[in-house]
Amino acid sequence: MAQEEIEKEYAKGDFHIIWKPRKCIHSGICVKKLPEVYLPDSKPWIRPENASVEALKAQILKCPSGALTFREEGAEGGSVKPRALQARLVPGGPLMIKGDIALEVEGKVEHLEGNTAFCRCGASSRKPFCDGSHKEVDFDS
Ligand code: SF4
Ligand code: FES
Structure with missing residues (x-):
């Protein structure tokens, strides 16, 4: 959850x-x-x-x-938004998504803006997001 x-x-x-x-x-x-x-x-x-x-x-x-x-205040937007969604695999680390996405977890949709790092190693305590725990575990893919 x-x-x-x-x-x-x-x-x-x-x-x-x-x-x-x-x-x-x-x-x-x-x-x-x-x-x-x-x-x-x-x-x-x-x-x-x-x-x-x-x-x-x-x-x-x-x-x-x-x-x-x-x-x-009084300005448009809060961060620079990329033109297209970009995904990057960090070796031994997270899947980085650049761009706004709608994430569905157990039927609940959450809108995420800007950059998001998703855990690939399984060790994060804040899944589906990366919390930096990949540095503490043996994960090199
Ligand atoms: S420590 Fe967290 S808030 Fe600071 S730059 Fe890294 S990811 Fe961003
Ligand atoms: S990839 Fe960073 S905690 Fe899993």
């Missing part, structure tokens, strides 16, 4: 970072790119006030899983 989606927002004026923990694959890219903004051991763990909107956007667009997106 799919877990409930949790969605949190962190605002810097009209700019809002949207965080969906269920989609995170713990790549750590956010923390590496903007360590002054993403503080995993603090609460709140995201501090958008510590970087410019341009820097926040550039980093969010590098989030591989779609766990981080953004929206701007």
